[in-house]
Amino acid sequence: MDLELFTSLSKYPFIYGEKLFDSQELKQNKTCTEKCLQKDCKLLNEKTANLQEYICNKGYNNILFLIGQDKFIINGIIFENNTSVPVGRKEVRKEYIFDRQVILLFNLKIKKIEEYILEKINVATEQNFSIFHDFKTAMNIIYRCTHDLINKEPGANFYEKLENCDISLKDLYDSLDLITSQLGMMDTIINPSSITFGEKREINLYKLFDKITKLFRHLSIKNKVIIVLKNIDGQYIRDSRCYESIEFIALILLDNALKYSAPNSTIEVELSRLNRNKVKVKIKNIGPLVSDENKERIFEKFFRDDSAKNFSKEGIGIGLWVAQKILEAHGSKLCYYKGSTSNYGIGLNIFEFDLETIP
Template sequence: MAKEFKRSYKFAFYTSLFITLFTTGALAAYQVFYANFSFIHTAVFFVLCYCLAFLIIQLRIEHFIYRRVKAVYDNVSLLESSSLQKQQVTTDMATLTREVEKFAEGKKLEIEALKIRENYRKEFMGNVSHELKTPLFTVQGYILTLIDGAIKDKKVRDKYLNRASKGLDRLIYIVKDLDMITKLEAGELHLREEEFDIIEVIQNVFDLFEMKSAKKNISLTFDLDYEEPIYIYADKEKIQQVITNLVVNSIKYGKIGGTTEVSIEDLIKNKVIVRITDNGEGIEQKNIPRLFERFYRVDKSGSRKEGGSGLGLAIVKHILEAHNEKIYVESDFGVGSEFSFTLEKSKQRAPVQTSTAKT
């Protein structure tokens, strides 16, 4: 029977029993010595005394536990007072203890997550500050030099104004990327999905960066001659930005006389995988897990010299995640890297691909 009672009820049961026995015994003794002994009167008194004692003790226990636990919750700010209900903390202390421990464990995990976010926030703010102050100080230096008298020299003036203009372009580039990644993370940048030819988009990116790649004698090429279009259903502008960022990275870290090669392969029935491969510097394995973090740089000195906002790969990841797609990285340090990502084929017309190897 004891198993059927919760602990506080068990306590109230035995306490009430002891009180009742004592008071009943006292009443019986009084009746024996000072009045006529009545068994019925004693039994009635026993029942009434027991019920009253049980009720009083149980209510007192409930009030005591609720008040003490509520005070603890208020003091350590584990729960809002309004969320604590009397029926939740009245009787079973073992259950209450488990609930408190469970809640405390949840709060511990939440605090650890907040600490990680705080460290990430500090690192992010430091990176933003560094990225912005470099071009700002550069532009400020050129302008101050011109104000101090260099503006009278036409040759120096034109050179410094051009450099200041490049510094401002870099600032605008960083701010635009920050604005985009903020909108992507907040879910405010909506996709405009449409059907388009992925081959055409990649070729447009090749044409756009033909001069940039030519400076390092890097070839931008397909692995095959894709004679038929491959239709994709996605946001054309955003996917072009993904390919642009990956191609620019391959040029930035590519070796002189190297190659950036793009291939498109069927993955499953309704998916294709786009691979962008280069034979550049490659990435050490320790850096790959953090590669898509904002402002994370594998080679801080080299990447700064090459420019960029430091947000390119983070934007790539967010755009693909917004499409419910994945991006993968494979790299051998000193050999080269391959970035690949999936895309959904067009539902209107499945691509019929006929490819011929280049000679």
Template sequence: MREDVEAWGEKQQQEIEILQKNEAYRKEFLQNLAHEFKTPIFAIQGYVDTLLGGAIEDETVSRKFLEKAAKNTTRLVNLVSDLDEISRLESGEQLLYKQPFIIQDLILESFDSLTIKTQAKNIQGSIKKGCETPITVFADKEKIKQVLLNLIENASKYGKIDGQIIASVYRTDEHHVLVEISDDGIGIEEEHLPRIFERFYRTDAARSRDKGGTGLGLAICKHIVEAHGETIHVRSTPDVGTTIGFTLPTKRD
């Protein structure tokens, strides 16, 4: 009898702890959200007020201020569409449209879409030697492209000038491949590794460099990969580089 009561008490305590954690998480989430919105909104407000206050009469100044206001507007739009994407993925209402495609082709296409960003830092993107033999995967092509774009964008954003991004593809067993995107950039301190897939989580290095991100990219990647029933993981060494890998099915399930 006493054991039963104690077991019950312990279970209640555990449930309370879970609820408290969720509550803390919700608060942190709202704080982050408010913070992410505040920065561009205050910037836009500042530029518009200054224009209305007279700066509009000066053509060069007014053009510059309008460009800055437009840039911050784009940032807000991106933020809202990322949040929208994440909430649709989380609610599970987003369906996957799976089809067979060659993963190496999608990787090359993703490198191509980001050449403006990689060329700006003279970073070379390529597929690792020995990984070129085409492998057909069975997945949602559009969504996997988004994963690849987010990973390659990070690799270049947190990569060194004149650096390299290398994609590798390995068959792990009869039904799976492992896709890895590696860079030789700033890397991630070990203490941050368990948290980088959380919404809004950014390392101090990323914040201080102000690369203009919101910390939603990897959270979206994780959702997409897990929606396929697969996994995503990270290995990183500060000042050496980062590798993010995820698995994909090769066969219709």
């Protein structure tokens, strides 16, 4: 749930991330802000169950709200049956005394509001993206016509003909190939269950990234960025058995790297064999670094870190969410790391995942 929305709804002071916030009706307890050095109420940030409670070193009640992927801690309050806070302190802190059931009811209302918002977002997403189906059909027609034009060029097969054709026609074909591939991802956004449609088949990740790297050639030149594909240990990368949706992984990660790369930098795509039955993929780029508090949130639907918003106006925060869902369907996970050095918030970003290969 959005911090601003929670602030407007809550009449209780709370903690979000590492910061203490006043509510609309009640400021943070002075004992919490001025007299407490430990701030042990924040230990609830490490908990994973909704409505877990903690009595801090000052004797106050603190309770954890899990709303979607967000954690809010209602802090510095006193439940009516609290015996940890001295009677004298209760007398001067009457406005911080609440019935536990009222807090639980507030949590229930917040949950309902969050569910309603997500439902509206999903409906709006389906409505907005459904118009892409007609556009997708039109692009497929243009793509096929371009394919037919290339087939008229001299050569023993299509790929020879593609190499022999004019550079403008080749760039057009690559651009259309990229666009039609990206449009195919819209079905996954509208219907995430389509990630596992169809039978699994053998796909070579090195060949997949090689193909998509070439499709991004025109855009990388325009953005003054070089894309380099590396087989780190030089050993043959075995095929993986995957759903067709795995092809979107290369599209999403390279598009993301290009979108958030500093000019005159290099994007490195590294593949290596972890062992006989697993391959690791790393995508490295120099660009805006994700804040520590949001390194997991960037995989949430529609979430964008402030550094990304300030660097590029493109994107709606859905690509990494799709990528994570695809990898989860393949028993894997996309992780984000950053380099130890940075210059004005620009540094090394690393996205990494591994995948089982066929023995």
